[in-house]
Amino acid sequence: MSRSLKKGPYIDPRVLKKVANGSNRTPIKTWSRSCTIAPEMVGFTFQVHNGKDFITVSVIEDMVGHKLGEFSPTRKFRRHGGKTVEAAKPGAAPAPAPEKK
Numbered sequence: 001m002s003r004s005l006k007k008g009p010y011i012d013p014r015v016l017k018k019v020a021n022g023s024n025r026t027p028i029k030t031w032s033r034s035c036t037i038a039p040e041m042v043g044f045t046f047q048v049h050n051g052k053d054f055i056t057v058s059v060i061e062d063m064v065g066h067k068l069g070e071f072s073p074t075r076k077f078r079r080h081g082g083k084t085v086e087a088a089k090p091g092a093a094p095a096p097a098p099e100k101k
Contacts, residue, residue, distance in 0.1 A: 009036035009065070019044060029054060033069025048072035 003010060012032040019041055022028060027045040042061055047054035048068045055072040063071070 009038070010034060011036050011038050015046075016040070027056060030068065033067065033072065035068050037063050037066055037068060039064050050074045 012030070012035040015028065015030055015032055015035050016038070018028045018030075019038075022044075027047045029047040029049075031049045033048060037059055041059045042064065044059050046057045046059065046068060048057050048071065049055075050072045051074050057068065057071045
């Protein structure tokens with residue numbers, strides 16, 4: 001469910017204060033994944049916490065209106081299962097090559 005238009009977008013005041021005071025050279029470290037990206041943040045680099053590490057996010061114009069957490073995934077994609085995955089495992093026998101007729 002989205003936020004009320006009357007309230008406006010949620011922008012963490014601590015992040016906004018760091019953007020107003022800081023230069024865009026040093027990354028801004030934040031745990032506020034729910035903070036909406038404002039136009040003032042374009043050009044800045046953020047380090048967004050994903051629960052374990054800080055992921056570096058460089059803000060561009062296309063990101064305005066999105067949340068910081070959208071660009072810092074919390075789950076690591078391993079691989080889909082299947083025959084090729086079983087063959088790629090270390091110690092597994094190589095898959096036989098198809099015969100040409």
